[in-house]
Amino acid sequence: MWYLARKTTQTLVFLLVIAAPAAALYDVAQHARSIYGESLAARRIAEMGAVPDLMVRAQEYIWGSRSRNAPPLSESLAGSPWALRIGGYVMIEPLNALGALAAGGGAAGKILLAVLPLLLLTIVLGRVFCGWLCPVHFLLEMTDSLRATLVRLGVPVRNLRLKRGVKFAVLGLGALSTSVIGAQIFPLIYPPAVFGREMFEFIFYGSLGGGAIFLLAVALVEIFLSRRIWCRYLCPGGGLYALLGSFRVVSINRVPSLCDSCGDCNETCAFGLSPMTDRTGMECTSCLECVRSCPTDALAIRLNLPGHFRPHADAASSLSGEEAA
Ligand code: SF4
Ligand code: SF4
Numbered sequence: 261m262w263y264l265a266r267k268t269t270q271t272l273v274f275l276l277v278i279a280a281p282a283a284a285l286y287d288v289a290q291h292a293r294s295i296y297g298e299s300l301a302a303r304r305i306a307e308m309g310a311v312p313d314l315m316v317r318a319q320e321y322i323w324g325s326r327s328r329n330a331p332p333l334s335e336s337l338a339g340s341p342w343a344l345r346i347g348g349y350v351m352i353e354p355l356n357a358l359g360a361l362a363a364g365g366g367a368a369g370k371i372l373l374a375v376l377p378l379l380l381l382t383i384v385l386g387r388v389f390c391g392w393l394c395p396v397h398f399l400l401e402m403t404d405s406l407r408a409t410l411v412r413l414g415v416p417v418r419n420l421r422l423k424r425g426v427k428f429a430v431l432g433l434g435a436l437s438t439s440v441i442g443a444q445i446f447p448l449i450y451p452p453a454v455f456g457r458e459m460f461e462f463i464f465y466g467s468l469g470g471g472a473i474f475l476l477a478v479a480l481v482e483i484f485l486s487r488r489i490w491c492r493y494l495c496p497g498g499g500l501y502a503l504l505g506s507f508r509v510v511s512i513n514r515v516p517s518l519c520d521s522c523g524d525c526n527e528t529c530a531f532g533l534s535p536m537t538d539r540t541g542m543e544c545t546s547c548l549e550c551v552r553s554c555p556t557d558a559l560a561i562r563l564n565l566p567g568h569f570r571p572h573a574d575a576a577s578s579l580s581g582e583e584a585a
Pocket of ligand 1: 389390391394395396397451452490491492495496497498499
Protein backbone atom coordinates (compact mmCIF):
# COMPACT_ATOMS: atom_id res chain seq x y z
CA MET A 261 0.00 0.00 0.00
CA TRP A 262 2.78 2.44 1.00
CA TYR A 263 4.73 1.50 -2.07
CA LEU A 264 1.77 2.32 -4.30
CA ALA A 265 1.29 5.58 -2.43
CA ARG A 266 4.93 6.51 -3.08
CA LYS A 267 4.77 5.71 -6.77
CA THR A 268 1.53 7.66 -7.12
CA THR A 269 3.03 10.66 -5.31
CA GLN A 270 6.16 10.57 -7.46
CA THR A 271 4.05 10.41 -10.63
CA LEU A 272 1.85 13.30 -9.51
CA VAL A 273 4.88 15.50 -8.72
CA PHE A 274 6.39 14.59 -12.07
CA LEU A 275 3.17 15.56 -13.85
CA LEU A 276 3.04 18.77 -11.85
CA VAL A 277 6.52 19.74 -13.11
CA ILE A 278 5.13 19.34 -16.64
CA ALA A 279 1.75 20.93 -15.89
CA ALA A 280 3.10 24.21 -14.48
CA PRO A 281 5.00 25.39 -17.61
CA ALA A 282 2.26 23.92 -19.80
CA ALA A 283 -0.29 26.11 -18.00
CA ALA A 284 1.90 29.19 -18.53
CA LEU A 285 2.22 28.32 -22.22
CA TYR A 286 -1.54 27.95 -22.53
CA ASP A 287 -1.99 31.42 -21.03
CA VAL A 288 0.44 32.83 -23.60
CA ALA A 289 -1.57 31.13 -26.35
CA GLN A 290 -4.83 32.59 -24.98
CA HIS A 291 -3.24 36.02 -24.87
CA ALA A 292 -1.99 35.63 -28.45
CA ARG A 293 -5.52 34.73 -29.56
CA SER A 294 -6.96 37.86 -27.98
CA ILE A 295 -4.38 40.01 -29.81
CA TYR A 296 -3.96 38.32 -33.20
CA GLY A 297 -7.18 36.34 -33.58
CA GLU A 298 -7.58 32.59 -33.83
CA SER A 299 -5.78 31.69 -37.06
CA LEU A 300 -2.80 34.05 -36.77
CA ALA A 301 -2.27 33.02 -33.13
CA ALA A 302 -2.34 29.34 -34.14
CA ARG A 303 0.31 30.09 -36.79
CA ARG A 304 2.49 31.98 -34.30
CA ILE A 305 2.30 29.09 -31.83
CA ALA A 306 3.12 26.57 -34.56
CA GLU A 307 6.18 28.70 -35.37
CA MET A 308 7.35 28.35 -31.77
CA GLY A 309 7.97 24.67 -32.48
CA ALA A 310 6.38 21.24 -32.56
CA VAL A 311 6.49 20.71 -28.78
CA PRO A 312 4.81 24.01 -27.74
CA ASP A 313 2.24 23.53 -30.51
CA LEU A 314 1.49 20.00 -29.31
CA MET A 315 1.24 21.15 -25.67
CA VAL A 316 -1.24 23.91 -26.53
CA ARG A 317 -3.34 21.56 -28.64
CA ALA A 318 -3.36 18.94 -25.88
CA GLN A 319 -4.56 21.52 -23.37
CA GLU A 320 -7.21 22.83 -25.72
CA TYR A 321 -8.46 19.27 -25.90
CA ILE A 322 -8.44 19.00 -22.08
CA TRP A 323 -9.94 22.39 -21.26
CA GLY A 324 -12.38 22.59 -24.17
CA SER A 325 -13.69 26.04 -24.96
CA ARG A 326 -12.45 28.05 -22.01
CA SER A 327 -13.94 31.51 -21.62
CA ARG A 328 -11.60 34.31 -22.63
CA ASN A 329 -12.44 36.05 -19.36
CA ALA A 330 -11.48 33.01 -17.27
CA PRO A 331 -8.50 33.64 -14.95
CA PRO A 332 -5.13 32.50 -16.35
CA LEU A 333 -4.26 28.89 -15.51
CA SER A 334 -0.89 30.00 -14.18
CA GLU A 335 -2.68 31.91 -11.44
CA SER A 336 -3.59 28.52 -9.95
CA LEU A 337 -0.31 26.71 -10.61
CA ALA A 338 3.19 27.92 -11.42
CA GLY A 339 6.80 26.95 -10.79
CA SER A 340 8.40 23.64 -9.88
CA PRO A 341 9.17 21.83 -6.59
CA TRP A 342 12.00 24.35 -6.07
CA ALA A 343 9.42 27.14 -5.78
CA LEU A 344 5.82 26.30 -6.39
CA ARG A 345 2.77 28.55 -6.36
CA ILE A 346 -0.55 26.83 -5.78
CA GLY A 347 -3.36 29.34 -5.76
CA GLY A 348 -2.13 32.22 -3.63
CA TYR A 349 0.38 30.21 -1.60
CA VAL A 350 4.05 30.02 -2.55
CA MET A 351 5.90 26.96 -1.26
CA ILE A 352 9.67 26.59 -1.46
CA GLU A 353 12.13 23.81 -0.69
CA PRO A 354 14.38 23.98 2.37
CA LEU A 355 17.47 24.31 0.12
CA ASN A 356 15.85 27.26 -1.65
CA ALA A 357 15.11 28.84 1.73
CA LEU A 358 18.70 28.32 2.91
CA GLY A 359 20.02 29.83 -0.32
CA ALA A 360 17.62 32.79 -0.11
CA LEU A 361 18.63 33.49 3.49
CA ALA A 362 22.35 33.11 2.68
CA ALA A 363 21.99 35.45 -0.31
CA GLY A 364 20.34 38.00 1.96
CA GLY A 365 17.32 38.45 -0.29
CA GLY A 366 13.70 38.47 0.84
CA ALA A 367 12.12 38.84 4.24
CA ALA A 368 12.95 36.00 6.64
CA GLY A 369 9.30 35.79 7.76
CA LYS A 370 8.04 35.25 4.22
CA ILE A 371 10.76 32.68 3.52
CA LEU A 372 9.87 30.80 6.70
CA LEU A 373 6.18 30.78 5.81
CA ALA A 374 6.94 29.47 2.33
CA VAL A 375 9.30 26.73 3.52
CA LEU A 376 7.22 25.59 6.50
CA PRO A 377 5.40 22.58 4.93
CA LEU A 378 8.52 20.94 3.49
CA LEU A 379 10.64 21.91 6.49
CA LEU A 380 8.23 20.25 8.94
CA LEU A 381 7.85 17.25 6.65
CA THR A 382 11.63 16.77 6.60
CA ILE A 383 12.10 17.26 10.32
CA VAL A 384 9.39 14.73 11.12
CA LEU A 385 9.93 12.20 8.34
CA GLY A 386 13.56 12.69 7.37
CA ARG A 387 14.86 12.56 3.83
CA VAL A 388 11.42 11.79 2.47
CA PHE A 389 11.67 14.56 -0.15
CA CYS A 390 14.27 12.45 -1.95
CA GLY A 391 12.33 9.19 -1.89
CA TRP A 392 8.85 10.56 -2.53
CA LEU A 393 8.95 14.02 -4.11
CA CYS A 394 12.15 14.59 -6.06
CA PRO A 395 11.34 14.23 -9.78
CA VAL A 396 14.96 13.44 -10.59
CA HIS A 397 15.06 10.57 -8.11
CA PHE A 398 11.91 9.26 -9.80
CA LEU A 399 13.77 9.22 -13.12
CA LEU A 400 16.96 7.80 -11.62
CA GLU A 401 15.01 4.87 -10.22
CA MET A 402 14.24 3.95 -13.82
CA THR A 403 17.96 3.66 -14.59
CA ASP A 404 18.18 0.79 -12.07
CA SER A 405 16.60 -1.70 -14.44
CA LEU A 406 18.91 -0.57 -17.24
CA ARG A 407 21.91 -1.09 -14.97
CA ALA A 408 20.59 -4.52 -13.94
CA THR A 409 20.16 -5.47 -17.60
CA LEU A 410 23.73 -4.43 -18.38
CA VAL A 411 24.98 -6.53 -15.46
CA ARG A 412 23.03 -9.53 -16.77
CA LEU A 413 24.57 -9.01 -20.21
CA GLY A 414 28.05 -9.02 -18.67
CA VAL A 415 28.76 -5.31 -19.27
CA PRO A 416 31.16 -4.17 -16.53
CA VAL A 417 29.57 -1.62 -14.19
CA ARG A 418 31.24 -0.36 -11.04
CA ASN A 419 30.02 0.30 -7.54
CA LEU A 420 32.04 3.34 -6.64
CA ARG A 421 31.87 4.61 -3.07
CA LEU A 422 32.82 8.02 -1.79
CA LYS A 423 32.55 9.61 1.63
CA ARG A 424 28.95 10.55 2.42
CA GLY A 425 30.27 13.67 4.14
CA VAL A 426 31.17 15.16 0.74
CA LYS A 427 27.59 16.38 0.22
CA PHE A 428 27.69 18.24 3.54
CA ALA A 429 30.85 19.98 2.33
CA VAL A 430 29.08 20.83 -0.98
CA LEU A 431 26.16 22.20 1.07
CA GLY A 432 28.43 24.29 3.32
CA LEU A 433 30.53 25.61 0.45
CA GLY A 434 27.40 26.38 -1.57
CA ALA A 435 25.87 28.36 1.31
CA LEU A 436 29.14 30.23 1.89
CA SER A 437 29.57 31.08 -1.81
CA THR A 438 25.93 32.19 -1.99
CA SER A 439 26.42 34.61 0.89
CA VAL A 440 29.64 35.97 -0.65
CA ILE A 441 28.14 36.39 -4.13
CA GLY A 442 24.74 37.51 -2.86
CA ALA A 443 22.85 35.29 -5.34
CA GLN A 444 21.51 31.73 -5.32
CA ILE A 445 23.97 29.24 -6.77
CA PHE A 446 22.33 25.97 -5.61
CA PRO A 447 19.89 25.89 -8.58
CA LEU A 448 22.90 25.45 -10.88
CA ILE A 449 23.73 22.03 -9.47
CA TYR A 450 20.59 20.97 -7.64
CA PRO A 451 18.88 18.36 -9.85
CA PRO A 452 15.18 19.14 -9.09
CA ALA A 453 15.78 22.84 -9.86
CA VAL A 454 17.75 21.99 -13.02
CA PHE A 455 15.01 19.59 -14.10
CA GLY A 456 12.27 22.20 -13.53
CA ARG A 457 14.17 24.71 -15.71
CA GLU A 458 14.77 22.20 -18.46
CA MET A 459 11.10 21.19 -18.53
CA PHE A 460 10.14 24.83 -18.82
CA GLU A 461 12.55 25.32 -21.74
CA PHE A 462 11.40 22.13 -23.43
CA ILE A 463 7.70 22.94 -23.19
CA PHE A 464 8.03 26.61 -24.17
CA TYR A 465 10.73 26.38 -26.85
CA GLY A 466 10.95 22.68 -27.68
CA SER A 467 14.68 22.72 -26.88
CA LEU A 468 16.96 21.68 -24.04
CA GLY A 469 19.84 23.56 -22.41
CA GLY A 470 23.07 22.69 -20.60
CA GLY A 471 21.08 21.40 -17.63
CA ALA A 472 19.91 18.46 -19.72
CA ILE A 473 23.55 17.50 -20.34
CA PHE A 474 24.19 17.71 -16.60
CA LEU A 475 21.21 15.45 -15.84
CA LEU A 476 22.20 13.01 -18.58
CA ALA A 477 25.73 12.86 -17.16
CA VAL A 478 24.29 12.11 -13.69
CA ALA A 479 22.18 9.30 -15.19
CA LEU A 480 25.14 7.78 -17.06
CA VAL A 481 27.33 7.89 -13.97
CA GLU A 482 24.46 6.19 -12.09
CA ILE A 483 24.32 3.41 -14.62
CA PHE A 484 28.03 2.75 -15.02
CA LEU A 485 29.71 3.91 -11.80
CA SER A 486 27.34 3.76 -8.83
CA ARG A 487 23.62 3.81 -8.03
CA ARG A 488 22.42 7.16 -6.63
CA ILE A 489 25.99 8.45 -6.62
CA TRP A 490 24.77 12.07 -6.85
CA CYS A 491 22.14 11.65 -4.15
CA ARG A 492 24.35 9.71 -1.78
CA TYR A 493 27.50 11.78 -2.01
CA LEU A 494 27.09 15.10 -3.80
CA CYS A 495 23.60 16.61 -3.74
CA PRO A 496 23.43 19.69 -1.45
CA GLY A 497 19.69 19.12 -1.06
CA GLY A 498 20.25 15.52 0.00
CA GLY A 499 22.82 16.77 2.54
CA LEU A 500 20.42 19.34 3.97
CA TYR A 501 17.49 16.92 4.20
CA ALA A 502 19.68 14.30 5.90
CA LEU A 503 20.78 16.86 8.50
CA LEU A 504 17.28 18.24 9.08
CA GLY A 505 15.92 14.72 9.47
CA SER A 506 18.53 13.55 11.97
CA PHE A 507 15.87 13.14 14.65
CA ARG A 508 13.00 11.99 12.48
CA VAL A 509 10.23 9.95 14.00
CA VAL A 510 9.91 7.31 11.31
CA SER A 511 12.46 4.68 10.45
CA ILE A 512 12.79 1.25 8.92
CA ASN A 513 12.57 -1.27 11.74
CA ARG A 514 13.45 -4.96 11.60
CA VAL A 515 11.99 -7.81 13.60
CA PRO A 516 15.12 -9.89 14.30
CA SER A 517 13.14 -13.10 14.90
CA LEU A 518 11.71 -12.91 11.36
CA CYS A 519 14.98 -11.93 9.67
CA ASP A 520 16.94 -14.79 8.08
CA SER A 521 19.87 -12.50 7.15
CA CYS A 522 19.49 -13.18 3.43
CA GLY A 523 20.76 -9.67 2.62
CA ASP A 524 18.11 -8.97 -0.04
CA CYS A 525 17.21 -5.65 1.60
CA ASN A 526 20.82 -4.43 1.64
CA GLU A 527 21.17 -5.49 -1.97
CA THR A 528 18.02 -3.54 -2.90
CA CYS A 529 18.87 -0.29 -1.12
CA ALA A 530 20.14 2.11 -3.79
CA PHE A 531 21.54 4.33 -1.04
CA GLY A 532 23.93 1.64 0.18
CA LEU A 533 22.33 1.42 3.63
CA SER A 534 21.99 -1.69 5.75
CA PRO A 535 18.42 -2.33 6.93
CA MET A 536 19.52 -5.91 7.65
CA THR A 537 21.67 -4.64 10.51
CA ASP A 538 19.37 -1.74 11.46
CA ARG A 539 21.78 0.82 10.03
CA THR A 540 19.66 3.16 7.93
CA GLY A 541 19.75 6.41 9.91
CA MET A 542 19.66 9.94 8.57
CA GLU A 543 20.32 8.91 4.96
CA CYS A 544 17.21 6.74 4.59
CA THR A 545 14.69 8.20 2.12
CA SER A 546 11.82 5.98 3.32
CA CYS A 547 11.49 4.67 -0.23
CA LEU A 548 10.40 1.29 1.20
CA GLU A 549 12.18 -0.71 -1.48
CA CYS A 550 13.89 -2.75 1.25
CA VAL A 551 10.53 -3.48 2.90
CA ARG A 552 9.17 -4.67 -0.44
CA SER A 553 12.17 -6.89 -1.10
CA CYS A 554 12.12 -8.72 2.25
CA PRO A 555 10.94 -12.32 1.66
CA THR A 556 10.04 -12.87 5.33
CA ASP A 557 8.28 -9.54 6.05
CA ALA A 558 10.83 -8.73 8.72
CA LEU A 559 10.96 -5.05 7.78
CA ALA A 560 8.38 -2.32 8.20
CA ILE A 561 8.26 1.44 8.45
CA ARG A 562 7.58 2.40 12.05
CA LEU A 563 6.80 5.46 14.05
CA ASN A 564 9.29 6.10 16.86
CA LEU A 565 7.27 8.21 19.24
CA PRO A 566 8.93 9.93 22.19
CA GLY A 567 9.55 7.30 24.82
CA HIS A 568 10.35 4.70 22.20
CA PHE A 569 12.53 7.19 20.40
CA ARG A 570 15.86 5.85 19.34
CA PRO A 571 18.12 8.71 18.19
CA HIS A 572 19.66 7.22 15.15
CA ALA A 573 22.81 5.66 16.46
CA ASP A 574 23.68 4.92 12.91
CA ALA A 575 23.68 8.63 12.03
CA ALA A 576 27.29 8.62 13.09
CA SER A 577 28.08 5.84 10.66
CA SER A 578 26.30 7.81 7.93
CA LEU A 579 28.43 10.84 8.63
CA SER A 580 31.61 8.83 8.70
CA GLY A 581 30.78 7.40 5.31
CA GLU A 582 30.24 3.80 6.42
CA GLU A 583 27.98 1.78 4.12
CA ALA A 584 26.42 -1.65 3.90
CA ALA A 585 28.93 -4.32 3.11
S1 SF4 B 1 19.66 13.83 -3.19
FE1 SF4 B 1 19.07 15.55 -4.52
S2 SF4 B 1 18.73 14.68 -6.55
FE2 SF4 B 1 18.78 13.00 -5.08
S3 SF4 B 1 16.71 12.64 -4.53
FE3 SF4 B 1 17.47 14.04 -3.00
S4 SF4 B 1 17.04 16.10 -3.81
FE4 SF4 B 1 16.77 14.66 -5.50
S1 SF4 C 1 16.93 1.60 3.91
FE1 SF4 C 1 15.11 0.94 2.76
S2 SF4 C 1 13.71 2.69 2.85
FE2 SF4 C 1 15.74 3.45 3.42
S3 SF4 C 1 16.65 4.18 1.50
FE3 SF4 C 1 17.29 2.04 1.74
S4 SF4 C 1 15.76 0.84 0.61
FE4 SF4 C 1 14.88 2.90 0.94
